[in-house]
Amino acid sequence: MRLKSTVFVVIATVLSLCLSSLVMAVEPPRNETLIVDILTGKVGNPGNFNFWATWVGNDKGLQQLVIDPLWMADYVTGEIINVLASENPIYNEDFTQMTVNLREGVYWNDGVEFTADDVVYTVTLSMETPGFGYHTQFNQNIAQVNKTGPYTVVFDLKEPNSRFHYQFLDRWGACRILPKHIFETAEDPLSFQFNPPVGTGPYTLVEYDLGGYWFLYELREDWDRTATGMLYGKPAPNYVKFIHYGDASKKAMAQISHELDMADLTPESLQVVLSRNEYARGFYEDFPWAELLHPAVTGAAFNTLVEPFDNPEVRWALNLALDAKNLALTAYDGAVAFSPAYIPALLPYYEYYYEELQPYLEDYTIEIDGEQYKPYNANLPFEMAEEARQRGYSVPETEKEIREMFGYGWWSHSPELAEKLLLKNGFTRGRDGKWFLPDGTPWKIEIVSLTTSTNPSFKWAFAIANQWAQFGIDCEAVPTEQVESLTENGDYQVVGGQPAAEPFGAGIDLYRGINVFKSAYFKPLGEKLVGHQSRWFHEEIDVFIEKMENNDYNDPENIELGMEVIKRLIDGQPGVSLASFPGFMGLDTYYWTNYPSGENPYGVPWYHWPNFKFMLPFLEPTGRE
Numbered sequence: 001m002r003l004k005s006t007v008f009v010v011i012a013t014v015l016s017l018c019l020s021s022l023v024m025a026v027e028p029p030r031n032e033t034l035i036v037d038i039l040t041g042k043v044g045n046p047g048n049f050n051f052w053a054t055w056v057g058n059d060k061g062l063q064q065l066v067i068d069p070l071w072m073a074d075y076v077t078g079e080i081i082n083v084l085a086s087e088n089p090i091y092n093e094d095f096t097q098m099t100v101n102l103r104e105g106v107y108w109n110d111g112v113e114f115t116a117d118d119v120v121y122t123v124t125l126s127m128e129t130p131g132f133g134y135h136t137q138f139n140q141n142i143a144q145v146n147k148t149g150p151y152t153v154v155f156d157l158k159e160p161n162s163r164f165h166y167q168f169l170d171r172w173g174a175c176r177i178l179p180k181h182i183f184e185t186a187e188d189p190l191s192f193q194f195n196p197p198v199g200t201g202p203y204t205l206v207e208y209d210l211g212g213y214w215f216l217y218e219l220r221e222d223w224d225r226t227a228t229g230m231l232y233g234k235p236a237p238n239y240v241k242f243i244h245y246g247d248a249s250k251k252a253m254a255q256i257s258h259e260l261d262m263a264d265l266t267p268e269s270l271q272v273v274l275s276r277n278e279y280a281r282g283f284y285e286d287f288p289w290a291e292l293l294h295p296a297v298t299g300a301a302f303n304t305l306v307e308p309f310d311n312p313e314v315r316w317a318l319n320l321a322l323d324a325k326n327l328a329l330t331a332y333d334g335a336v337a338f339s340p341a342y343i344p345a346l347l348p349y350y351e352y353y354y355e356e357l358q359p360y361l362e363d364y365t366i367e368i369d370g371e372q373y374k375p376y377n378a379n380l381p382f383e384m385a386e387e388a389r390q391r392g393y394s395v396p397e398t399e400k401e402i403r404e405m406f407g408y409g410w411w412s413h414s415p416e417l418a419e420k421l422l423l424k425n426g427f428t429r430g431r432d433g434k435w436f437l438p439d440g441t442p443w444k445i446e447i448v449s450l451t452t453s454t455n456p457s458f459k460w461a462f463a464i465a466n467q468w469a470q471f472g473i474d475c476e477a478v479p480t481e482q483v484e485s486l487t488e489n490g491d492y493q494v495v496g497g498q499p500a501a502e503p504f505g506a507g508i509d510l511y512r513g514i515n516v517f518k519s520a521y522f523k524p525l526g527e528k529l530v531g532h533q534s535r536w537f538h539e540e541i542d543v544f545i546e547k548m549e550n551n552d553y554n555d556p557e558n559i560e561l562g563m564e565v566i567k568r569l570i571d572g573q574p575g576v577s578l579a580s581f582p583g584f585m586g587l588d589t590y591y592w593t594n595y596p597s598g599e600n601p602y603g604v605p606w607y608h609w610p611n612f613k614f615m616l617p618f619l620e621p622t623g624r625e
Contacts, residue, residue, distance in 0.1 A: 034237040037263040038244040039608035041452040043212035044481045050194040052133040055484035060215045061242040064612035066199035069170035075295045075505025083227045089165040102151040107225040109204045116147035121180035134175045136530045161549045202228045214243040228613045235616035247453045258590045264454040265586045267333040279590040284598035287393040288335035291583040295505030297339045298456035299578030304536040315573040317421035321471040323413035331459040336579040338407035342500040342569045345580040354408045368420045381406035433472040444474040449496035451479040461496030487533040490525035499575020510562035536574035541565045594620045
């Protein structure tokens with residue numbers, strides 16, 4: 001009898017667990033759910049939402065839907081959006097004090113009001129906690145931070161800095177504000193998981209996959225007590241799901257079956273989707289299909305503290321060994337806007353920087369054994385246009401339009417110059433063309449990258465590795481989910497991704513893109529990264545950056561100062577500055593329409609950006625079941 005009772009209890013328990021699993025696994029109504037890709041791939045630590053302490057897969061919906069900054073940059077409109085702040089920062093006359101007035105009536109998703117206490121606590125905790133986000137920057141800049149009222153915060157700065165608010169101005173990274181009432185209960189803010197995440201954004205986390213493949217969020221009932229609701233109205237989707245389907249082919253199949261509304265694709269996979277899903281489109285409806293004018297330079301970055309990448313002539317040789325035209329055709333079917341000067345291809349930057357830099361680039365010389373060489377190819381955009389025409393694509397005819405589409409040029413493919421530079425620096429080459437390091441050992445390069453096959457980090461890593469291998473270097477691209485932690489600690493040789501930081505794209509100030517190279521941010525290998533992942537710095541640029549900090553961020557002199565920094569970046573080549581982020585986005589209009597597009601660019605079009613929440617009120621449901 002006891003055995004029967006035990007069996008009954010076990011069966012009942014199993015059935016209960018099965019039913020619970022079924023309930024938890026029930027999907028929300030598809031026509032109420034926007035499903036988007038996780039750009040950076042499967043999340044390695046899905047239960048950790050504390051991105052103030054480390055990389056946690058910030059684009060799994062956390063920065064887009066839950067957490068807010070004080071201000072947000074929109075590179076499409078060129079505007080600075082007041083989010084948790086109610087207005088632009090207020091500086092005193094000599095830029096030694098900054099006052100922030102906060103938006104009233106905003107609440108955390110657990111019902112607690114957002115106030116100045118949260119801002120003061122966020123900054124103070126960061127300053128007191130080595131390893132916490134912005135610890136170094138805040139300690140270098142802030143003398144003290146105080147609230148002068150429930151919605152007013154005053155920063156007293158150690159030195160004049162007209163751009164101190166950039167630390168809080170988000171475009172894909174900034175100091176976002178954390179909830180004081182949650183973090184003050186944590187024993188250790190660095191190991192605290194912040195699960196579930198409590199934010200001021202319009203959505204809350206409902207459920208996530210323990211394997212890191214998907215995250216589901218639900219619209220808050222009190223969405224009108226969020227900055228998004230106050231600024232733009234009610235978001236249209238009741239649910240948003242972030243999901244990693246896998247490689248581009250798997251994402252394409254998901255879009256064809258209407259199970260993925262927004263996805264980052266390859267040129268080839270986008271064409272498959274367009275041919276098999278009548279409701280699908282790219283950012284543009286025709287060539288180049290992709291969004292090309294994007295405020296992020298992509299390519300690769302060298303670890304300049306690791307031999308032989310600590311030698312600028314070796315870095316130059318590796319750049320000159322590359323064929324930019326072939327790289328673009330291989331990786332993106334030629335749909336790229338080249339960015340050789342560590343500045344992304346954006347129309348304002350074309351006007352204020354690349355137009356002015358063009359004569360400098362055309363006259364730029366490299367000296368090898370007493371001989372001068374000019375390595376710049378200004379004709380590359382026109383070569384790309386001709387190649388596109390031969391492939392049957394419609395491309396512009398005027399010089400201005402061609403440059404707008406393909407950029408202003410890149411370095412010439414010069415393997416003979418690359419060889420001369422390497423031989424000059426003690427490298428040798430075997431009869432089979434293979435390169436040996438100055439110590440006589442075979443030269444092997446490992447390029448780490450993100451695992452997402454559509455991301456430029458991945459695509460450029462493989463394309464570059466292939467060309468360096470053809471040049472005679474034993475080179476391998478290694479996608480890894482640990483790429484962020486590897487670069488954070490300097491445990492790598494070359495990383496596919498971004499050779500410079502990303503300027504805001506709102507306005508013409510390059511400060512955010514170049515101040516990461518300040519010598520004050522330098523950290524040796526093994527210590528957590530503060531500046532750029534290349535760990536390259538040049539003491540001369542400190543002078544120009546300091547002058548920028550003492551100018552108003554709208555001062556035209558900043559253009560000239562930024563150009564001086566860029567020229568030193570070109571000399572140093574801490575990376576492979578190839579092209580702006582080529583975004584081959586697939587958009588399925590079966591359930592949702594009115595996405596930002598090339599024909600209707602009302603805002604940032606990407607789902608991985610923190611601006612994503614501002615797009616959602618403009619989406620329109622089709623009513624299809």
